[in-house]
Amino acid sequence: MSVHQHYWQGEFIGDEEAGRRLTELPAAVEAALAEGLETETVLAACDALATALSDPGHPVRARLVAHLPEGEDPAVLAELGGLLGRRELTRKLRRELGSATPGRLNRADPRETVYEAWAPVGLVAHVAPGNAATVAPLSIVEGLLAGNVNVLKTSSDDTLLTQQLMAELAALDPSGALAARIVVLRFPSSRQEWLRLMCAPADAVAVWGGEAAVEGVAAHVPAGCRLVEWGHRISFAYLTADAWSEARTLDALADDVCLLEQEACSSPQVVYLDTEDEDEVFGFAERFAAVLAARPPASAGSPAVGTDPAEAAELTTTELMARLEEHLG
Template sequence: MSVHHHYWQGSFVGDEEAGRRLAELPAAVEAALAAELETETVLAACDALSAALCDADHPVHGRLAAHLPEGEDPAVLAELGTLLGRRELTRKLRRELGGTAPGRLNRADPRETVYEAWAPVGLVAHIAPGNAATVAPLSIVEGLLAGNVNILKTSSADTLLTQHLMAELAALDPSGALAARIVVLRFPSSRQEWLRLMCAPADAVAVWGGEGAVEGVAAHVPAGCRLVEWGHRISFAYLTADAWSDAVVLGALADDVCLHEQQACSSPQVVYLDTEDEGEVFAFAERFAAVLGARPPAVGVASAAEPDPAEAAELTTTELVARLEEHLGLTRVFAAPDGSWRVMADTRSPLTASPLHRSVWVKPLPRKRMIATLRPMRRYLQTAGIAGSPTDIAELSRTALAAGATRVTPVGAMLESYAGEPHDGVYALQRYSRRVAVQADPSLFATTACLDDLARPVVLPPPEGPLLGKEDVQEPARRLARADAELYFRSGGSTGAPALSVFSYDDYDSQMHAAARGLLAAGYDPVGDRTANLFYCGAMYGSFISFFSVLERLGGVQLPLSAGPDHRATAQALIDHGADTLFGMPSYLWQLLHAEADALRAYGGLRKVFYGGEHFTAEQQRTLRDTFGIEVIRSITYGSTDLG
């Protein structure tokens, strides 16, 4: 009986069935791509899985914990859950693809009928590394966020964690769109025919590992297919004279070395000193050895396991060669009697890989020689941990980046990262996407803000929870988290006591872009219209600020006058600056037009009125047309601070 250790588009299958389906992979990909995948579908499912992974008592957490590799800390599920949360993924989308709906064909410049979007490349084949529990599922999620179909290979030695994680994720999407875009296979790299069948129809192949692993996969990558390498990288620390004599800096450097036992690409393997003095190099190495030696041994960390025989041999060989070169005056070695750590001072500057497991090279490298020394290794450089004065850090950061490093951090924070951080110098979501454009006839599409609106409605996951009343909506605003409460608006109190509406800047930005698209649909012309913003302003009142933001996003000409009591001054500003379009509340616009009727009729330049809040009656609209020559009278939007 075949063991079902492959996950294929919603079901677990055995070797025979997986092999049959692999032969038909191109047709399966085409069928999956024919159905649209909204980014919100991915976000909603990931957020639900995130909540389950962060709750140790949740049934999903329990089911997945059973598939963790032996010795892996169950806390890794909570770490993965944090990365899959809506806040983290939304931030990633905004940073890498510019918004939370990157696949929509919106105007890149509202003044032009040119529509751009990020489109999936199609099929992404992921070749995951062994013994890295979070890499494979996160890689698939990145592929999904970009809208792709994803097929992933795990090592034959891996557990079925990724398969079951993806099954749980797909189960949280009732539409089935996610399941249709996920295939996870487990087989050894020696099964070259399966690897070939995976890669042959792929539009991008993402591979983790060293040069040998990349070369083995590259042989199967067809011409024109994008090869995305996430290979091994080398990182280093760089200390100025002020920093290398600072005990706090040495302690922070030891933390970077000991965290994960140098198994991360961002762990320092070499410590460079900004000097040409060999004596200073030897003296620093001795001081740092004392700091490193005082660190407790690694306990209970899966990645800090004892070195295997090959690693142990490399450790021994590297140390013995360095000790032999002491007789030539080239090196000096400081090591633990039990071999648990070693600091090897070397008078030669070129970058040398460390055998890891708390093994560090210390070398001289004057800043004037940094680029010449490091640039030959630029393909392998990743993190530079720099310590020095603020001026030194600014200067050395630029030099390290010019030499080939892709990220600079403080010493002590080399292994830390932030949401949306580029990896090895690129944004993953952009590598799994194509930038596409549609040029449209301005005479036909002047009022079309998003091309997709003409072709299909957006189908979003149904909201969960009860309908909320006015008081329910306003109550959470008083206890929102700091990150969700960055912008405060207060209502005018026309429907009762003034209410408060609170936004994050990201949410505010999304609403302003939506209002801008609506304004285009209503007939606003960002190229030709000259707009006076006459909404009310002040006292935390939102309409003036909101439409200032809308016009800013549209690139329209704006006179930010705001509603005020001096109608004569306002009318004169309209005339002096050639305004032809008015934004404002009907009651105020009516007062202004009638108070300055003679001057504005004589001017004769007003053509459009966009209003918000209350309505213009049919009789009022007739007066605007007949008396003032206004041709377009449209509602700009309806916003309610009372309801957020």
């Protein structure tokens, strides 16, 4: 008996059923798009979920904590709740699509009889990263805000957090419109046939990851389909004078720096200080070095263990450049 690890339009199913439904994905997408989706439906459900995630005693949050990746701080659910609130999502819609109701026809210029509105592209296929628990659900929410049907792939090593989150979100929509637009599949990238079936009818494909991940997905993107790449990002931390001397701040910064051994996009590679005093810079560096030194070494299962030649060369080059610059002051 297969484990029900896939979420398909409102229900959990196993591998065999998921494989069968993938062959019928175009028809399922067409049926879902035939039913309209109001932006207010998405905002109301997301806001209700945000309230639940922000309440430590809420049963929804308690159910989701059990599906967090090992070592993940439960506070990440509250952070996710902060991003799903009505105010945040409405601001996002206005900033990116110009209106809180982007699907409504508006007359851009009163002197002309020209009306404009945003319309969904159709089916968006998402390929989520394995090192950021909140990216997958937020990627689906963005697709829902634009009115799209969404099919998302998580790694076979991931927990069922995204599936459970989407199930909780869909349960907060009595109309069933959200459930009809959400499919979350959990399978390894080696299962190329499934990847092909989910990308073949897609109108846009959003892939998160490095060059190898993008290249692997791009091979399945059909002609005319939009490929949206979310590759590696560089992050930095910025500390003001009233923060860089606090032990709590330094501990939190060290946690971020060491997160997944610098494999996470949110792990700062650079720390900026709000000062013009060089002595303060070096003083901070000494204090922060001590905090970093107190962190445990990389575990055997760490992504940093067994770096490839390019990664090793970059580490060596950075270290040697720092040593050479010492002679220049």
